[in-house]
Amino acid sequence: AQKVTQAQTEISVVEKEDVTLDCVYETRDTTYYLFWYKQPPSGELVFLIRRNSFDEQNEISGRYSWNFQKSTSSFNFTITASQVVDSAVYFCALRDSNYQLIWGAGTKLIIKP
Amino acid sequence: NAGVTQTPKFRILKIGQSMTLQCAQDMNHNYMYWYRQDPGMGLKLIYYSVGAGITDKGEVPNGYNVSRSTTEDFPLRLELAAPSQTSVYFCASSYRTTGIVYKPQFFGPGTRLTVL
Numbered sequence: 001a002q003k004v005t006q007a008q009t010e011i012s013v014v015e016k017e018d019v020t021l022d023c024v025y026e027t028r029d030t031t032y033y034l035f036w037y038k039q040p041p042s043g044e045l046v047f048l049i050r051r052n053s054f055d056e057q058n059e060i061s062g063r064y065s066w067n068f069q070k071s072t073s074s075f076n077f078t079i080t081a082s083q084v085v086d087s088a089v090y091f092c093a094l095r096d097s098n099y100q101l102i103w104g105a106g107t108k109l110i111i112k113p
Numbered sequence: 114n115a116g117v118t119q120t121p122k123f124r125i126l127k128i129g130q131s132m133t134l135q136c137a138q139d140m141n142h143n144y145m146y147w148y149r150q151d152p153g154m155g156l157k158l159i160y161y162s163v164g165a166g167i168t169d170k171g172e173v174p175n176g177y178n179v180s181r182s183t184t185e186d187f188p189l190r191l192e193l194a195a196p197s198q199t200s201v202y203f204c205a206s207s208y209r210t211t212g213i214v215y216k217p218q219f220f221g222p223g224t225r226l227t228v229l
Contacts, residue, residue, distance in 0.1 A: 004155075037220075042222075043201065043222065043223050043225075044220065044221075044222045044223060045203060045205075045220035045223075046220075047218070047219065047220075091155060091156070100146075100158055100161065100171065101156075101158070101218060103155035103156045103157075104155055105154055105155045106154075106155055
């Protein structure tokens with residue numbers, strides 16, 4: 001069965017702290033894709049990153065970085081020097097063999113000034 | 114490009130009423146999707162379409178209907194609204210080819226529906 005688990009329901013940190021959002025997935029597929037989406041308080045969904053199962057290189061984009069480890073079936077997301085504008089719900093998702101996205105429940109991130 | 118647009122943004126229905134949530138995309142995407150997001154939860158797929166004239170059920174299709182007469186439009190119909198359908202509805206689209214290259218889904222802003 002395909003499944004995405006985001007065990008952290010809510011995280012609260014003070015601005016400028018680093019924060020890591022965890023994502024653990026289950027899949028029987030050998031080829032798959034993983035995604036992170038951001039949902040700010042306004043409600044829209046914003047695509048952040050896609051990672052395919054063949055590429056285990058970590059990726060950095062500004063203050064955002066992603067750590068993909070197939071050995072532990074994890075795709076964690078780190079925000080460095082967090083800012084208030086980073087406050088949002090973050091979703092991890094897995095694309096299954098039917099090309100549909102399986103979503104985690106989301107982690108609400110609160111950045112306090 | 115407007116991307117993925119949804120109307121209305123908000124709607125309140127009475128039990129038993131019907132309505133259509135509109136979704137349109139101008140990116141020439143072949144795949145379109147409808148999701149619902151219940152409070153504090155992740156997204157659940159209601160229906161999806163791989164192209165004009167083709168639709169299929171997702172995880173939670175009961176109580177909904179869809180049609181895809183054009184590439185651009187993918188309306189979602191609620192025939193007999195029930196309180197359990199109170200949710201935020203997201204439409205999404207993506208472009209899929211026969212190769213392994215995958216394009217992410219692009220989402221509309223959502224429609225907040227309350228059934229009383």
